[in-house]
Amino acid sequence: MNREKLTRADWLLIAACVAVAAISIFIVVNWFGAAFPEASIEFRYDRGSSEKIADGVLAEQLIDTRGMKHAATFDSDDEARIFLERSLGLKKTNEILKRDVRLWAWSHRWFRPLQEEEFRVDIAPTGEVIGFSDHLPEDRAINSPDVNAARSIAERFLGNVHAFDDLKLVAQSERRLPKRMQRIFTYDSQSIHPAGAPYRTIVTVDGDRVGSFSRRIKVPEDWQRSYRELRSKNNLAGNVDTVFLIITMVCVVAIFVIRLLRGDLQLRLLLGIGIAAVILVTGTSLNSFPSALAGYNTTESYPAFLARFGFGALIQGIGVAMMLVVVVGAGEVLFRERLPKKLSVARIWNRRALTSKRVFLSFIIGYTLVAFFLGYQVAFYLIADKFGAWAPAEVPYDDMLNTAFPWIAVLFAGFFPALSEEFMSRAFSIPFFEKVLRSKWAAIVAAGFIWGFGHATYPNQPFYIRGVEVGCAGVLIGFLMMRFGIVPLLIWHYTVDALYTAMLLRSGNNYYVVSGALASLVFAIPMLVSIALYVRNKGFVPDDELSNETIPIKPAPERAPEPERPAFTFPHIPVTRGKLLICIVLVVLAAGAIASNPPSIDDAVDYRITKEEAKRIAAPAGPPPAAAMRTIATPVEGFRKWERGSSREEGGGPGDFDAVAVDYLLRHGLSMQSLLTVMRTKIPTATWMVRDFAPQVKDEYFIEIDPRTSRVAG
Helix, strand or coil, rough: CCEECCCHHHHHHHHHHHHHHHHHHHHHHHHHHHHEEEECCCCCCHHHHHHHHHHHHHHHCCCCCCCCEEEEEEEEEEHHHHHHHHHCCHHHHHHHHHCCCCEEEEEEECCCCCCCCCHHHHHHHHCEEEEEEEEECCCCCCCCCCCCHHHHHHHHHHHHHHCCHHEEEEEEEEECCCCEEEEEEEEEECCCCCHHHCCCEEEECCCCEEEEEEEECCCCHHHHHHHHHHHHHHHHHHHHHHHHHHHHHHHHHHHHHHHHCCCCHHHHHHHHHHHHHHHHHHHHHHCHHHHHHCCCCCCCCHHHHHHHHHHHHHHHHHHHHHHHHHHHHHHHHHHHHHHCCCCCCCCCCHHHHHHHHHHHHHHHHHHHHHHHHHHHHHHHHHHHHHHCCCCCEECCCCCCHCCCHHHHHHHHHHHHHHHHHHHHHHHHHHHHHHHHHHHHHHHHHHHHHHHHCCCCCCCECCCCCCHHHHHHCCCHHHHHHHHHHHHHHHHHHHHHHHHHCHHHHCCCHHHHHHHHHHHCCCCCCHHHHHHHHHHHHECCCCCHEEEHHHHCCCCCCCCCCCCCCCCCCCCCCCCCHHHHHHHHHHHHHHHHHCCCCCCCHHHHHHCCHHHHHHHHHHHHHHHCCCCEEEEEEECCCCCCCEEEECCCCCCCEEEEHHHHHHHHHHHHCCCCCHHHHHHCCCCCECCCCCEEECCCCCCEEEEEEEEECCCCCC
């Protein structure tokens, strides 16, 4: 059998790859930390040892958790962290995080299914208690002492978990519940003011016991609004790009259906990808059970929660598999049609492929791209930093370390983006755009930047920096696909994304290190086998049968002229008296059913005035007219609920229709007709909500107009 040797051109390519990889690795080793600095986390306590501290806190509160379920996650205050990074820089932020402020915590939760009371304790990695809550039903009766006694309870608790001498009481409030009183005491640190912001401690005394305790940075509201404005630009760029991605996906589906009907898809390849996707996605979802358990809602039965979680994992796996089958199917057929001389993705899944010179060179190019891409990102952000670009610090921890099989997440993190992005943004988009734009170069650039700005929603600033970074790389990757095919790109994309996910490689746990390394460097094993076969066989085996051209493209079927058919006419059906009588009876019954329509919640809706009239009525109660002010009016059809988590102001804000309140009243004996009377005459409902606001200004006005009386209701 003839053997292929590495030619002079091959050796030059390998030498160039070695040089590029060496330079890239040198850049990464020396400047990765400067380009992508890490937040400082001092792990003195892990999940297990922090649980013992949390148990001690509960024991001091005389809380017995025997028989309760336990869940733990690693949590952080990301908003406060980003505030410090952008205000002080990472170096000073890390100093503050080591010395004064705790933003990360092991959050331990104890609960019983279908029981409202539950407990939570947050332990910083340094071992300090930074959060506690005892969630009680609102109607539980508890003796409530006066405010001074409640304050003593709060400060006694703080003395046990915190250096209380540094705290100063800055506010206190109370909340009256049906059978007890909640008193909230707010303290600020006198010595710690990170970036000028208060380091705040809040204790809630629920009756005669501590109901909650938390320590956090009170991020200034002006900074929050400013940062949200920045992030809105990221989201806008991402939303604009999403339009192009949706158009691309519609075209992908159309090509998939057309080529499927034509019998031009590689079904064995697609079946294998679908099965792998179901296994990996379902496994990754099941592997995240500890995190799902931490978010379990105690109003749901536990067996139902388990069933929903398992079923959801399977459905998610099937959904992702279907999406990948469509994307890979459409991308593979256009790639095969456009580049017939390149390696076929459908042909390389066998041992013989490892004896191919083109497959060997694909490994070399793929791993060179891994090093180059990392070096490129380091160089890009080092230069961008000189011009004011910013990216949040990396957090050297992930909750996947709490899972039984963390390497599954590494496999999925490489598998899914490699297949979905390479086949849609390269294998499909470049040939498709080339036909539409009639230019190979324009197609490569368009596909690269559509792919790049799909990453624009990352928090990197300015808002376009991530799109430019990834887009420029996408253009280069597009050129490489046209030169070397899709196989090197799949190797590169899988490996680089898996490496990003495999933060656990530095955990110090041998199992994590070995399994994470194997999962992220999965293509290194076949590359070594390819080298060994080359040495044993003293050359490569000819691989013409691995090319795209060995799978011929099936032409579109020719349309045969349709024969003329006589016009179809319906046969005459005589109308009898019996049929006519039946129709009359049915019409009468339908009219009677409509006339006797039972009362409905919709009957309370009675908008007697228009939107413009509502604005006019609200004007005297609103702000003075200003050029920047905008006024809108929206209908609110029912009881308004109070949104405690609203970002408008602390404590919440008014929301929209409260279906829970309506359901409660109906279930407790109030008839629908009586409820409608209440909504029409006693509580303003189905109203106009007029809002006066100016963009990027906090102050805004909400005026509620009753459309039945044409008066201001609130």
